[in-house]
Amino acid sequence: MKIPYQPPIESVTFTKVLQALSEPNRAKIIRCLRDTEENNCTHYTLQLQLPKSTVSHHIKVLREAGLIQARIVGKEHFYSIRTEEIEGKFPGLLDAIGKVNEEDL
Numbered sequence: 001m002k003i004p005y006q007p008p009i010e011s012v013t014f015t016k017v018l019q020a021l022s023e024p025n026r027a028k029i030i031r032c033l034r035d036t037e038e039n040n041c042t043h044y045t046l047q048l049q050l051p052k053s054t055v056s057h058h059i060k061v062l063r064e065a066g067l068i069q070a071r072i073v074g075k076e077h078f079y080s081i082r083t084e085e086i087e088g089k090f091p092g093l094l095d096a097i098g099k100v101n102e103e104d105l
Contacts, residue, residue, distance in 0.1 A: 004063060004070045004077070009085040012066030017090065020065035021097065025050065026058045030067065030081065030097050038071070038080040 021027050029044055036043070044055045059079055062068045067086060071078045086094060 003072065004060075006063060006069050007066045009066065009082070009089055012086075012089060014090060016065045017067060017086075017093070020061050020067060023058065023061070025054075026062055027097060027100065029055075029058055029062060030094070033068065033079065033081045034094065034098055038078050040076055040078050 021030065025048055028048060032044065032047060033039065041052055041055045041059060044050070044059075045052045048055065050058075059068070063070060063079070067081060068079050069082050071080070081094065083094065
């Protein structure tokens with residue numbers, strides 16, 4: 001199975017990260033990942049009540065922005081935040097996302 005593209009942390013820009021987070025459901029996915037540490041698209045399909053294709057698109061945007069990484073087990077893709085790398089490059093960003101009220105997303 002093809003490994004999904006993940007940019008090296010050196011090429012991740014603040015602009016791309018903010019652009020990815022500008023969509024409310026993507027910010028919700030990041031918040032969920034902070035709570036669960038790792039999950040697959042099906043979890044977010046159920047939690048956000050969105051079609052799997054929509055969740056897959058949001059996951060792709062977050063991954064290509066450099067915020068999350070994929071781990072493949074068989075046919076299943078599990079996603080997690082690149083916490084250490086993101087905190088090293090943008091200190092406090094993940095905490096700030098966690099502090100935003102759900103109604104404000």
